Structure formats: C-alpha cells, structure tokens
Amino acid sequence: MSYFFQLVVSGIVVGSIYALSALGFVLIYKSSRVLNLAHGQIIASGAFITYALTVWVGIPIVISFLLSMVITFFLAMSVERVFLRRLIGEPIISVIMVTIGLMSIIDGIIYMTPFGAGNFSFPEFLPNTPIAFWGVSISWTQFVGVIITFIMIGGFTWFFKASTVGISMRAVSDDQFASMSIGISVPKVFGLAWAAAGLSAAAAGGILGNITGLNFDVLHSFGIIVFPVVIVGGLDSIFGAVVAGIIMGLIQQFAAGYLDGNWGLNGTADVLPYIILLIILLFKPHGLFGIHEIERV
Amino acid sequence: MSENRWLATGNFFTSYKAEQRIFLTHVDRVVFIGFLVLMFVWPLIFEVGNKYMLVIDSILIAIIAVYGLNLLTGFAGLISIGHAAFVGVGAYTVATFAQILGSNHVLLTHAWPLMIVLAGCVGAIFGAVVGLPALRLKHLYLVIATLSFQMIFQWAINFSKFFDQGQTIAIGRVFWFTGKVVRKEHYLFWYYVILVFVVVLGFAVRNLLRTKHGRCLVAVRDNDRAADAMGMHPGFTKVYAFAVSGFFAGVAGALHAYMWRGVGFESFMLHHSISYLAMAIVGGLGTLMGSFFGPVAILMLDLQVENLAEFVGHYFTALGDVSTAFRPLSFGLVIVLFLMFEPRGIANWWRIIRTYFKLWPFRY
Amino acid sequence: MKNKQITIMLITLSFLLILGFSTQVLAGETYKMGLSLAITGPTSDAGSPYSKGAEDYVKYVNDEKLLGDDKLVCFIRDDAYKTEATKRNFEDFLDEGIVFYLNYSTGSTMALKQDFEEEKIPVIPASFHAGNLIDSNYIFLPIASYSSQAVGLAEYVAANHKGSGKAKVAMFLHPSAFGRGPLGDVKKAIDVGLGIELVEVVEHGKDLDNTAMLKRLKSKGVQYVISQTVQPPVATMLKGAQSLGMIASTYGEAGKITFLGCHYAGGPGLIALAGSAAENYYWTTSYKLMTAKGPGTDAQLALAKRYGRDAKLANDSNYTNGIMVVQVAVEAMRRAKAKGKKVTRENLHAEMLAMNGYNAYYPLTTVGPVTFSKDDREGVDTLQLYVAKGGVFYGVGLPFVAEYVQKIK
Numbered sequence A: 001m002s003y004f005f006q007l008v009v010s011g012i013v014v015g016s017i018y019a020l021s022a023l024g025f026v027l028i029y030k031s032s033r034v035l036n037l038a039h040g041q042i043i044a045s046g047a048f049i050t051y052a053l054t055v056w057v058g059i060p061i062v063i064s065f066l067l068s069m070v071i072t073f074f075l076a077m078s079v080e081r082v083f084l085r086r087l088i089g090e091p092i093i094s095v096i097m098v099t100i101g102l103m104s105i106i107d108g109i110i111y112m113t114p115f116g117a118g119n120f121s122f123p124e125f126l127p128n129t130p131i132a133f134w135g136v137s138i139s140w141t142q143f144v145g146v147i148i149t150f151i152m153i154g155g156f157t158w159f160f161k162a163s164t165v166g167i168s169m170r171a172v173s174d175d176q177f178a179s180m181s182i183g184i185s186v187p188k189v190f191g192l193a194w195a196a197a198g199l200s201a202a203a204a205g206g207i208l209g210n211i212t213g214l215n216f217d218v219l220h221s222f223g224i225i226v227f228p229v230v231i232v233g234g235l236d237s238i239f240g241a242v243v244a245g246i247i248m249g250l251i252q253q254f255a256a257g258y259l260d261g262n263w264g265l266n267g268t269a270d271v272l273p274y275i276i277l278l279i280i281l282l283f284k285p286h287g288l289f290g291i292h293e294i295e296r297v
Numbered sequence B: 001m002s003e004n005r006w007l008a009t010g011n012f013f014t015s016y017k018a019e020q021r022i023f024l025t026h027v028d029r030v031v032f033i034g035f036l037v038l039m040f041v042w043p044l045i046f047e048v049g050n051k052y053m054l055v056i057d058s059i060l061i062a063i064i065a066v067y068g069l070n071l072l073t074g075f076a077g078l079i080s081i082g083h084a085a086f087v088g089v090g091a092y093t094v095a096t097f098a099q100i101l102g103s104n105h106v107l108l109t110h111a112w113p114l115m116i117v118l119a120g121c122v123g124a125i126f127g128a129v130v131g132l133p134a135l136r137l138k139h140l141y142l143v144i145a146t147l148s149f150q151m152i153f154q155w156a157i158n159f160s161k162f163f164d165q166g167q168t169i170a171i172g173r174v175f176w177f178t179g180k181v182v183r184k185e186h187y188l189f190w191y192y193v194i195l196v197f198v199v200v201l202g203f204a205v206r207n208l209l210r211t212k213h214g215r216c217l218v219a220v221r222d223n224d225r226a227a228d229a230m231g232m233h234p235g236f237t238k239v240y241a242f243a244v245s246g247f248f249a250g251v252a253g254a255l256h257a258y259m260w261r262g263v264g265f266e267s268f269m270l271h272h273s274i275s276y277l278a279m280a281i282v283g284g285l286g287t288l289m290g291s292f293f294g295p296v297a298i299l300m301l302d303l304q305v306e307n308l309a310e311f312v313g314h315y316f317t318a319l320g321d322v323s324t325a326f327r328p329l330s331f332g333l334v335i336v337l338f339l340m341f342e343p344r345g346i347a348n349w350w351r352i353i354r355t356y357f358k359l360w361p362f363r364y
Numbered sequence C: 001m002k003n004k005q006i007t008i009m010l011i012t013l014s015f016l017l018i019l020g021f022s023t024q025v026l027a028g029e030t031y032k033m034g035l036s037l038a039i040t041g042p043t044s045d046a047g048s049p050y051s052k053g054a055e056d057y058v059k060y061v062n063d064e065k066l067l068g069d070d071k072l073v074c075f076i077r078d079d080a081y082k083t084e085a086t087k088r089n090f091e092d093f094l095d096e097g098i099v100f101y102l103n104y105s106t107g108s109t110m111a112l113k114q115d116f117e118e119e120k121i122p123v124i125p126a127s128f129h130a131g132n133l134i135d136s137n138y139i140f141l142p143i144a145s146y147s148s149q150a151v152g153l154a155e156y157v158a159a160n161h162k163g164s165g166k167a168k169v170a171m172f173l174h175p176s177a178f179g180r181g182p183l184g185d186v187k188k189a190i191d192v193g194l195g196i197e198l199v200e201v202v203e204h205g206k207d208l209d210n211t212a213m214l215k216r217l218k219s220k221g222v223q224y225v226i227s228q229t230v231q232p233p234v235a236t237m238l239k240g241a242q243s244l245g246m247i248a249s250t251y252g253e254a255g256k257i258t259f260l261g262c263h264y265a266g267g268p269g270l271i272a273l274a275g276s277a278a279e280n281y282y283w284t285t286s287y288k289l290m291t292a293k294g295p296g297t298d299a300q301l302a303l304a305k306r307y308g309r310d311a312k313l314a315n316d317s318n319y320t321n322g323i324m325v326v327q328v329a330v331e332a333m334r335r336a337k338a339k340g341k342k343v344t345r346e347n348l349h350a351e352m353l354a355m356n357g358y359n360a361y362y363p364l365t366t367v368g369p370v371t372f373s374k375d376d377r378e379g380v381d382t383l384q385l386y387v388a389k390g391g392v393f394y395g396v397g398l399p400f401v402a403e404y405v406q407k408i409k
Helices: A002-032 A039-057 A061-087 A092-112 A140-162 A164-174 A176-182 A186-212 A216-233 A238-259 A268-283 B026-045 B050-075 B083-101 B112-135 B139-159 B161-166 B183-208 B212-222 B224-229 B234-260 B270-283 B288-315 B317-341 B346-359 C002-026 C044-063 C083-096 C106-111 C113-119 C146-160 C177-191 C211-219 C231-243 C268-278 C295-306 C317-338 C345-353
Strands: A131-133 A136-138 C030-037 C071-078 C100-103 C123-125 C141-143 C167-173 C196-203 C224-228 C258-261 C282-285 C378-380 C382-389 C392-401
Touching: A002 A039, A002 A136, A002 A140, A002 A164, A002 A186, A002 A216, A002 A238, A002 C211, A039 A061, A039 A092, A039 A186, A039 A216, A061 A092, A061 A186, A061 B317, A092 A216, A092 B139, A092 B270, A092 B317, A140 A164, A140 A186, A140 A238, A140 C231, A164 A176, A164 A186, A176 A186, A186 A216, A186 C231, A216 A238, A216 A268, A216 B139, A216 C231, A238 A268, A238 C211, A268 B112, A268 B139, B026 B183, B050 B083, B050 B183, B050 B212, B050 B234, B050 B270, B050 B288, B050 C083, B083 B112, B083 B139, B083 B161, B083 B234, B083 B270, B112 B139, B112 B234, B139 B161, B139 B270, B161 C177, B183 B234, B183 B288, B212 B224, B212 B234, B224 B234, B270 B288, B270 B317, B270 B346, B288 B317, B288 B346, B288 C071, C030 C044, C030 C083, C030 C317, C044 C071, C044 C295, C044 C317, C071 C083, C071 C317, C083 C100, C083 C106, C083 C113, C100 C317, C106 C113, C106 C123, C106 C177, C123 C141, C123 C317, C141 C317, C146 C167, C146 C177, C146 C196, C146 C224, C146 C258, C146 C282, C146 C382, C146 C392, C167 C177, C167 C231, C177 C196, C177 C224, C196 C211, C211 C231, C224 C231, C231 C258, C231 C268, C268 C382, C268 C392, C295 C317, C317 C345
Parallel strands: C030 C071, C030 C100, C100 C123, C141 C378, C167 C196, C167 C224, C224 C258, C258 C282
Antiparallel strands: A131 A136, C282 C382, C382 C392
C-alpha cells in the first residue's frame, strides 16, 4: 500500500512540474492562438540563466531564481516582438513553423554557450535527507518545487481573475476586435502573454534543473512532453493544464511502477502520455477542459 | 483567333480541357523533356564522388516524401508532424521482409520494385489509420495527434524485439538485369531508380490535382462545410489525403531502406518530421514545384553549413562552440526568415521568374 | 623601371611557388585517417573532449615526427550522433583515401559494419559494444567491451558479497543496442556459474523521477545495481536514491544499494552532474584516471598544456580516450613502416592482428596493454575498479581481467 502512495506522491510532484511548464504554453495560446513549440527551449534557457547567475555571478540561489524569471520575462517579450509580430493574421501553419524555427534558433544559441554540451549541477542548498511520512518519501528539492508550482499557479489564477491586466488578456483571447474597441492594446497583450509564459518557464526550468541536473538533452526532451499535457487539459484552460499535468505525472508513475518489467514492457512511461492523449481526444476532441469551439461559417 | 500552342503571353484558353493541360504550351513540354534528358545524362559526363551522390540521392528521396506532405498539408490543409513515421513505416516494411526472410532473400534483391510499391501500400494503410482521428479533430488538436503517432512509432520500434529494438537491420544489395549492383555503382544505380520514381510520382501528383479527388482536397481545405453542402464527403476526403500521403511516404521509406542498405530507427525521428515540414514550407506549401525546391534548399544548406562549421572549427578552434551551433541556428533562421519575408516559399520566386518569361515582352 | 619591378616580382613569385610545390614533394607521404563523432548533439559531453584528444595527439605526432618524415592527417567531422551523417562522412573520407577509420556511436558502427567489411579498412570505434565484433573482421575495440566490463563488475560483486546467499543484482540499461549489449553476456556468465542472481533488468526512459523503480528494486531485495548507460540517467537515479536514503555508504552495506557502472556510466562528469549523490559509486574502465598520478597522467597534462587546453579538458577521461585511439592507430602505422611495408589498409590490419604477446602495445593512458589477435579484438583486456570518495574517483585494488568472459566465448 505504501508503494501505491509513493507512486501517487511522486506523480503529483512530477505532475506539478509538468503543470508549471504547461501553464506558460496555455498562456500564450489563450491570448494569441499561437502554438509555441519553442517552449521547451525557453524552459532550458531559464534553467541555464539561473545556473549562470548562481555559479558564475555568485548570487544566492533564491535571488538568482527570481532574477532569471525577470530576465526570461524580457527575453520572451522580445522574442514575441521580433519574430511573431509580423505573423499576426497569417495562417496557423506559418505560425507553428515559425515557432519550430525559433526552437532551432534558441537551440543554436544555447550551443554557442558552454551549456550546449556538458553536465552541470546546481550547488546544493537544501538538505539531502528525504522527507518521510507514512512510508512515503520525497526529497526536499521536489517538495520545494511543488510549493513553488502551486504558488505560481495560484498567482496566475488570481492575476487573470482579479487584476485589470489579466482581465484584458482574457478579453483579447475572447474577441480581439471587441477588446480593441474598448481600448485594450492587443499587441501589448500579446507581448505580456509571452512574457508571463517566460516567467513560468524560467521557474519550471529552475526547479527541473535542481531535480535532474543540467544537461541540455534532458531538458530538450522535456519540452516535448509538455504537448500531451496541454492538449489533454485543453489548449485554452489554465485549470485544465494543471489537472492534466498532475494526471500525466500520475499516469507515468503508475506505468513505471506497475507496467514496466512485466510482460517484457519497458519505458512505457514515455509513450503512455501519447496513448492516453489519443484516447481522450476520441471522446473529448477539445481536451478535458477546452472550450468546445462552435465555428460559424 | 486561333491560339498559338507554342508561345502564349497570357491566358488564351478556349476550353476547359485546354486549361487543364499539364503543359500549357509546347515550349513548356520541350523544355521539360530537355531538362529530363539532362538529369538522366549528367552523371555519365561528370564524375562525382560517392558522398555527393549520396546527398543527391537523399535529396531525391526527400522530394518523394515531401510530395506526400505537400499533398497533406498544402492541398488538404491538415498539418502533420508525424511524416517521418510514415516514411519509417515504408522502410520497416522492407525490414520486416528482411527479418523474416533474411536480408539477401530473392524477394528483396530481385523483386525490389514490387517491394517498393508494397511498402507504399502499407504506408497508405497506416496513413488511413492515422487519418481516422482527423474525422473528429481539428487544427491544432490534429497536429498533436499526429505528433503522438510519431512518438508511438518511435517507442514501438525501440521496444520491439522483432525489429531488433531499433538497431540497424541490414538490407542486401539488389540485382539488376546486368547482375548485382556492386558498391561502386550503388549510388549511381539508385540515383536513376529514384529519379524515375520522382518523375512518375510527380506526374501522378500533378494529375491528381486535375481530377475530382484533387479538387475535393482543396475544397475541403478551404471550407469543409461548404464542401459538404456541395456533396463531397469531408471526412472521407481527409482520410483519403492521409492515405495518399502515406503512400508517397512509404515509397520514399522503401527507397531509403534500399539506398542506405539498412533500416535504423534513428532516421525517422521527430526532428526528421520537422525537417520534412520545413522543406515543404520553405519550398512553397501547396505547389508541386515547392516539393522540388524545399528538399534541395534544406539539404544543400545542411551540407554547406557542415562544411562551414568544419572550416571554422579547423582554423579558429577557439570558436569551436560557435561553429557547432551553426547547424540548428541556420536551420531555424532559414525557416523563420522565409516565413517572415516570403511565406509562399521559393516556389513563389519561381512563379515570378516564370511569369516574367512567359509574359515577355509584356510587363503584365 | 616599372617593367623591371614587375619582372622581379614575377620571378620571385614563381620561385616561391616552385619551392612550395617541391617542399610538398620532398616532405614524404601523408597518411590519412578519419574520425566522425558527435561534437555537438547527444553525448557531446563525451564526444567533444574525445575529438580534442584525437586532434591534439595528431598534432603531437606531426610535431614530434613520430612517423619520421611522413605526415599524419586526421579528418575530424561532426555527425551530431546521426547515423546518416556518419555514413555521409564515412563516404567522404573514403573519397579522400583514408587508411584507418575512427568511429564513435554504437548505432553507426553497427550500421556501417557491412561497409567496413567491403572496404577492408581497420576501424576503432568509441563504442565498446560487443556486438560490433560479431560478423566483422575489421572492427577493433580499444578496451574491454561493455559485456566484459559488466561481467567484470558482476564478478567483483560475487567475490566481495558478504552475507548469505547470492548477491541480488539489478541492471540499469540504456534503451538501445548500446545499453542492452552486456545483458546477454551477463546472463550467459550466470549460466556457467557466476554467483549472482539477476533480479531485474530496467531499461530507463526519460524519467524525471525514479522513485517508483528504486522502491520496487528495494522491495525485491536488490543490493547492487550495475548500470550500462550514459551519465545523465545515472545521475538522476543516484539523486533519487540519495533522497530516499538508499545509497550504501560502504561497499555492500546491508539494507542499502551499492551502485556500480561501466565505462560511460561514470567518470568525473558523473560527479559534476550528481554532486554528493555520487559518493561511493563504483566505476570500471581500462583507462587511467587523471586523479591517479603517474607518467601517463603527466604526459596527458603536458599535451593539453602544449596545445592550450584548459584544466577541465585536460582532466577529462574522454580526452584520454581520444588520445588513446590515435595512439593505437599511429602505433600500427609505425610498425608497418618499421618493417618496410607500405602503410595500406591490409598492412595496418595485419599489424593490428599481430599486436599481442611480445608485440603488445603499452600506451601510457591505459591500465594494461593493448592486445589484438584474430580471436580477440578487444584491446585492453584489463579493467580497473574505481570508487568515488569525496568527489574524486580513486582506484580500488589492482587491475583485473574478467575471467568469465573467456568462459562464455
């Protein structure tokens, strides 16, 4: 029984990191209808910036974490300004391809730094002993990661519900022309959406870097796992992203825990998110919490 | 006034049939035949090393794969990030025969044209299966569904003992009427074979767009409810698009298997899917000429960047990191710049040049 | 006056040109080798130092004239771990006329096996996968294969296991041919009497969290985990095990798990990734480590300093690898020359096969001699066990040879 609980707890831990990554994704989609395939790369750059600030500049890790969030905020905003501003109104395929191109460009930029090849790990700032309760144990870094994730999710939810800027972003995602007529600056909102996504990406990267160590390949492949999470949750629902993230984390842990090793299966945790994705899409073509679009001719 | 069949500055069609001709003027046809002759004859005149033959063969195989992707994404409007999986299906069909019968079995080495067509059919079947979600999903959800097929394909190959768990499965050398195709002639031989396929399949694609089925694809892309109202079946058309695209990809995959003399799953990964998509877009989505320009541009770019990176790495070793960043950087930049400034791809340039010559001496 | 100046210039220029050409003619022959590896992309943390090691040693050979008047040229190309690029590079090298080839990844070595056989060119890959030696006559592994390493580790486990019953061992493998290779040979060794019990074989994915796997292994009573994969997954596993308090602080500590790993599953890079979680990690390889001072390490540091490499690279174990493979190739060339034979592929191949007994080659960079023969195309058969203490790997015991490898042949 404690094995089961261990899996549940690990699943929630991993799932909340997925949720944090998916959050940024959904933010961008919600306001500008852009599928940002370069999100994994932004997460990676957030992680590397945190590392650079901590180890090379010598700032204590908590402050460098916050600082890297600010830096990635502006980084993402400038990416939107430079690359995506021209593509407002182009067909969706062009926009997806531009983000794919961006993916390669950011890859290239990271390769130019020493981070592209090589392993780095954050200096350890939390105790190494596990936190154990009821036969379940998690590490301090994971625990802190979950706390940060929920703080950020709570923060974003409040932001969208209660603050003026947040409400204007929701208005833009709903109907661009109507919000323009009220006086909301649509391009500014797009920039803000990307910037907020960069913020959450940097947080996710920092947490991830602490848990797995900084190796670009690992962070690279992490970027791909975000897609099933986002789609299952529904592309335009923040709540959906969180729920889907945790569900995916749980599914992966259960797969690794119960399916691997039996019937000659191995590595099912990698493929199960995609299979679950397909099954869910069969019944709910817009994801679990996505808004069912009623298209008007 | 009778129309001039040799030169036509502008549009002088007097019947539907005339408008649907593949070669609008006789000059077009002559130039095309001349070009074909050139393509078949130049290897006999110029000797190129194996490496360049390999690259040229790869470009031609990519052209066939991009035919399929262009049909799917350009003409039917269904974006797919799983194309490399279809190509992989074709290659693994050949590999299945190799595993069951042995890599030098008669069926593989002598009946290879049959194997290639068979791989195409298997690709079509898989395409139809993957296309089924298209009946319910739209746009971005469909994109991610194709992505998940790509990932499932990768996992399935990697973990199945039958396919050697992703390791390279060897394919033997083939026999032609003159005997076994040995190492020295291998790339040249396959150049001709693949070129024949490119030409034949190119005509097939061009012809498809003249027929009812092709027009169905375009109609469904533009507005599937209106197409439904006109009596076409959008769901069936979408599945059909996936199947046809799967056929082309399967053929490309089988040719890939034969040319590389081995099938390993590393040739059919996600970044290859992205590469195919980039080729389709940079070439020009929705045009036949785009399928030619795209692969040539992207693969030649890759090659030149490799040379440049090696040059920089050799003579400016301090910049080692920078030189190795060239490849993803150049790939990304090319895609982004094309999309920002020339979203209709290289085929647009071709169209402009061609129109200039066609309308000369008139300006428009 | 102007005409005279021009004439003088032309004469000087043509003189220089003739001189330039003639110096080439007088300079002796050029021997060409090729190396295609992943300088960027996956596993480039190993590939990049490897390429620099090879490059520096080639420069050293030319500067010190180890081949007399002849020059050694090594074409080094990046293939970013893609088999297609490796094949393309290989074809290019063949067009250049190489006599020796150095490869890198397991996948491409297996894929190009047929080509090596047809071209009859001796090859040394950076992959010690035992499957490379099946159905091929031209592939030479520089050190003991992964299978030999895994069997060697298993033998150490069996020999040093305290406590009742057989040692319970699990294997942690990379999901590819590279990872799965040793499994078959370990199972064969168990069949002929190796005293361990293989409880479970785990092929990892891209897991962020190995808690489930570790707890499962614990519940099955696993005491030793032998890893055959690359460093990042091992680091993730070690960090997970540390947070669960599962890592043994001394060898074979009861109730905990001792982690061991083959060549690419360890090394200073692992300590950089895993930090304190790598404490008491056991690792085996045939290369000497920079932390064990000796003539080999001094030579390596001197080489790095001579060509302006930083300290991190100079101490990297992959830098050693790169140096060593070129050493073996150059040694074969030197021997062929000494016997008065032309440096061609067949002669080099023959020299490689003759490198045994009194003709074994002792590079300073490995713990034992390089021996090749018709039946044994694994170079250095001796292995050294290292353990990580205080962030540094120290040697444990003397170099050993895995006995069961002979028994399962």
